[in-house]
Amino acid sequence: MNENRFASSFLxxxxxxxxxxxxxxxxxxLAISFxxxxxxxxxxxxxxxxxxxxxxxxxxxxxxxxxxGFALATVxxxxxxxxPVAYYIAIYGGxxxxxxxxxxVLPFFVNYLIRTYAWIAMLxxxxxxxxxxxxxxxxxxxxxxxxxxxxxxFLAFMILPIFASLDNMDRSLIEAGKDLYGGPWQTFRHVxxxxxxxxxxxxxxxxFLPAVGDFVSASLLGGPEDVMVGNLxxxxxxxxxxxxxxxxxxxxxMAFLLIWMSxxxxxxxxxxxxxAV
Amino acid sequence: xxxNEEQRLRRALERRIGRRDLLQNGAAMAxxxxxxxxxxxxxxxxxxxxxxxxxxxxxxxxxxxxxxxxYVDPKLVKGFEKKYGVRVxxxxxxxxxxxxxxxRAGIAYDLIFPSGExxxxxxxxxxxxxxxxxKIRNVDTVYDYFADPWYDKGxxxxxxxxxxxxxxGYRTDKxxxxxxxxxxxxxxxxxxxxxxxxxxxxxxxxxxxxNGYPLNEVDEAKLEKSLDYLVDLKPKLRGISTDTITNMTxxxxxxxxxxxxxxxxxxxxxxxxxxxxxQKCKEGIPVGSDNFCIPVNAKHPGTALLFIEWMLQxxxxxxxxxxxxxxxxxxxxxxxxxxxxxxDDPEINVxxxxxxxGQQYENLKGEGRLxxxxxxxxxxxx
Amino acid sequence: xxxxxxxxxxxxxxxARPARTKPPKDFDRPRFLKAFVGxxxxxxFVPIVLVILFSFNSSRSLQxxxxxSLRWYQEFFESESLRDSLIASVEIALITMxxxxxxxxxxxxxxxxxxxxxxxxxxxxxxxxxxxPEIVAGASALLLFTQIGLELSITTIILAHITFSISxxxxxxxxxxxxxxxxxxxxxxxxxxTRWQTFRLVTLPALWPAVLAAGLLVFALSFDDFVLSFFxxxxxxxxxxxxxxxxxxxxxxxxxxxxxxxxxxxxxxxIGLALLLPRLFGRKESGLKVLLGREAA
Numbered sequence: 001m002n003e004n005r006f007a008s009s010f011l012x013x014x015x016x017x018x019x020x021x022x023x024x025x026x027x028x029x030l031a032i033s034f035x036x037x038x039x040x041x042x043x044x045x046x047x048x049x050x051x052x053x054x055x056x057x058x059x060x061x062x063x064x065x066x067x068x069g070f071a072l073a074t075v076x077x078x079x080x081x082x083x084p085v086a087y088y089i090a091i092y093g094g095x096x097x098x099x100x101x102x103x104x105v106l107p108f109f110v111n112y113l114i115r116t117y118a119w120i121a122m123l124x125x126x127x128x129x130x131x132x133x134x135x136x137x138x139x140x141x142x143x144x145x146x147x148x149x150x151x152x153x154f155l156a157f158m159i160l161p162i163f164a165s166l167d168n169m170d171r172s173l174i175e176a177g178k179d180l181y182g183g184p185w186q187t188f189r190h191v192x193x194x195x196x197x198x199x200x201x202x203x204x205x206x207x208f209l210p211a212v213g214d215f216v217s218a219s220l221l222g223g224p225e226d227v228m229v230g231n232l233x234x235x236x237x238x239x240x241x242x243x244x245x246x247x248x249x250x251x252x253x254m255a256f257l258l259i260w261m262s263x264x265x266x267x268x269x270x271x272x273x274x275x276a277v
Numbered sequence: 278x279x280x281n282e283e284q285r286l287r288r289a290l291e292r293r294i295g296r297r298d299l300l301q302n303g304a305a306m307a308x309x310x311x312x313x314x315x316x317x318x319x320x321x322x323x324x325x326x327x328x329x330x331x332x333x334x335x336x337x338x339x340x341x342x343x344x345x346x347x348y349v350d351p352k353l354v355k356g357f358e359k360k361y362g363v364r365v366x367x368x369x370x371x372x373x374x375x376x377x378x379x380x381r382a383g384i385a386y387d388l389i390f391p392s393g394e395x396x397x398x399x400x401x402x403x404x405x406x407x408x409x410x411x412k413i414r415n416v417d418t419v420y421d422y423f424a425d426p427w428y429d430k431g432x433x434x435x436x437x438x439x440x441x442x443x444x445x446g447y448r449t450d451k452x453x454x455x456x457x458x459x460x461x462x463x464x465x466x467x468x469x470x471x472x473x474x475x476x477x478x479x480x481x482x483x484x485x486x487x488n489g490y491p492l493n494e495v496d497e498a499k500l501e502k503s504l505d506y507l508v509d510l511k512p513k514l515r516g517i518s519t520d521t522i523t524n525m526t527x528x529x530x531x532x533x534x535x536x537x538x539x540x541x542x543x544x545x546x547x548x549x550x551x552x553x554x555x556q557k558c559k560e561g562i563p564v565g566s567d568n569f570c571i572p573v574n575a576k577h578p579g580t581a582l583l584f585i586e587w588m589l590q591x592x593x594x595x596x597x598x599x600x601x602x603x604x605x606x607x608x609x610x611x612x613x614x615x616x617x618x619x620x621d622d623p624e625i626n627v628x629x630x631x632x633x634x635g636q637q638y639e640n641l642k643g644e645g646r647l648x649x650x651x652x653x654x655x656x657x658x659x
Numbered sequence: 660x661x662x663x664x665x666x667x668x669x670x671x672x673x674x675a676r677p678a679r680t681k682p683p684k685d686f687d688r689p690r691f692l693k694a695f696v697g698x699x700x701x702x703x704f705v706p707i708v709l710v711i712l713f714s715f716n717s718s719r720s721l722q723x724x725x726x727x728s729l730r731w732y733q734e735f736f737e738s739e740s741l742r743d744s745l746i747a748s749v750e751i752a753l754i755t756m757x758x759x760x761x762x763x764x765x766x767x768x769x770x771x772x773x774x775x776x777x778x779x780x781x782x783x784x785x786x787x788x789x790x791x792p793e794i795v796a797g798a799s800a801l802l803l804f805t806q807i808g809l810e811l812s813i814t815t816i817i818l819a820h821i822t823f824s825i826s827x828x829x830x831x832x833x834x835x836x837x838x839x840x841x842x843x844x845x846x847x848x849x850x851x852x853t854r855w856q857t858f859r860l861v862t863l864p865a866l867w868p869a870v871l872a873a874g875l876l877v878f879a880l881s882f883d884d885f886v887l888s889f890f891x892x893x894x895x896x897x898x899x900x901x902x903x904x905x906x907x908x909x910x911x912x913x914x915x916x917x918x919x920x921x922x923x924x925x926x927x928x929x930i931g932l933a934l935l936l937p938r939l940f941g942r943k944e945s946g947l948k949v950l951l952g953r954e955a956a
Binding site: 341345346347348351364366367368369370371372375378379381382383384385386519520522523526527528538539542543545546547548601602 | 805
């Protein structure tokens, strides 16, 4: 059996699963976006474009841009914090590698809401920090708090992939790099970074894409101006009982993000081709 | 060489997606054509006969109960379980919309707690069983107002559970300049710590009242005015959030648009409860009730009926109001218990006068609801 | 311990290495990095410490610690529904973790090592779940289940969770796969291994850290998930996060801190167990090394 046939058979289980349990619901969603709601709030399928008209009528560009902006900021900060941590654990972790990794994930076993409330207890106007320094700094209900919440929630998604891609790096490679390039920075740029670029890309994707559609951080920690597209969508499904409009909003948001996705795919395709060469 | 490869790949990708799109679109078209006019719900509307079948008041299995979280004293639930030897299986929702989504999905809950307008919706869809009130002991303690409420003629399909009113919660130790008006939310001196509810109904409702319109105003021109009011209010707000209790207890909020029971629960969680007060506003008070209802596909309606009776017992309801922080509309011990609970700030209570003079959220017809939705979306993105 | 580094596993013994008599450069003594990582863990765990602290709070406040009390633990242990919810959440997360990791790893291998007519479509299809907001995922999953008449239950939650976890696994695993050269696999096959054996004994062990990382990620995702779970859950019990999140409306009870602490303790114990067990059995070799006698560069 040649490699292509062998490897492509691996696509079948996951592919079929996604097809049945993801693509099909998505089709339903797409279908509903052309519908409307009746007087009782039940969604009815139809052929109308009214929802899409509404999406483009409402001034959603700023909201979309803000969501992308928050998500990008989250990615950058996660990268700045996460890369060194992943690097340390992979290269210097030694016997403690697994323990450190477990410690990174451990906070996630405490529910996100509980942790967020702990942050509010700490950073609230009457919270610990303000009490300690006898100050009245407003941390919560700011865009910084929203990004902080996003970073805190998504950090592990950046650390783990980068760790995974750095983990098989032989120390001797770094040694050789040092001999070749001289300084630690050069070594990093020419040896370590290229080795981990796929991990960085993976982490960025896993943080960026979900962050754009997030609504929790903005609703718990944000101010009136910090509305993300996820909040608008949530509103339609959770309160306004307007699934068709919510579906249309989602389709537009996803199409918008398709551009970003294609960047990742382009790089992934290039890496796959690199293998084939 | 690389450039060509990339270009070829891109073109191949576009071709693939195009073709796949077409395939999907084809399938989608067929699906939509087949579904056009169909609703998404699974539970077809019940028939009138099914809803009118009388419920035998006896234990017919464990109770499947669907409610807001922390909206019933767990000790009372335990008491019920012990007395009747059944299990109460609890399931929670966090909004009426979420409740309806699960109901439509066909899950057979035994007891649900819709608000007034949702009771009306469910009745019109023949989705609620008839509750024979005379079978329930102590039903005569229920306020007369609820004998024939607007949302349920003759009160045949619901029994009221808790009452609520919307107003402004504020701290007397931090806020000055409260005038008894909704406008206080933007105008009173709150050190820039004012919060509004992230609730399209309450938000637009408040704006309507401030402008002197009825709570459920749907006229487009008038809604435009309400939108203007909200947009002007926005810069004066620190946040738009339904996390009312955390906002006030953490010191992030000095004034918060909230429901009366929230103040009670806030007071439980702070060192200085006497400083937290509730203001019912002169332009109008949105009031409402959450109600016991038994869905038409309930598997254990008898147990549900017994549970309603259990909660209606004066000692139990009196105990419940202290736990949930909201008043229950039953004469006698429950009313007295709540009055005692809020005796330093009787505004928190919902009296019969409030019920009669306040305004309640009604089901808006399609156009109206869409108009409200548009106003809210525009407000949020402005 | 600070400058000690685990000797490169499988470093060819017997060959003379540049003597470690050279004074360790700054690079080898990562003081700054270590401090940074220390600070990171500190900040990461501060809220956790608060959670533990407030789980013993005698008052209902989530802001002020009044005194020591076990009342929230009492409330937690006395509540049958909370216990059921917790068990359900763990069950769901475990099954999701296993199935999603398997499916996602296979998918990653297929996407990286093969090129077919379907590759591009599969790539996009794999990414779209990441872009889908959870609430939409939940609503559409609900739509699907109701339209095909599948009764909502723990099973439907698991189905939904797996569906939305596969992408995470695939993205993480393929990143690792990308940096693995094909040479080792070719070498293995030259030595007579079949493709399947090669995958099982060479590729998979090399992928293992990524698979493990992805598995942990999926578990955490699933365990913490509220929105998807709410829409796809059956009658009862609802997973724990649903219970916790629905409390926002009427005020979150400090019992959740007790639950959180309890979960933390359980996780620490499980992870500790998971880490110790292999050591107890002395299995540290990977099939790769057995096959080749050294670790792939």
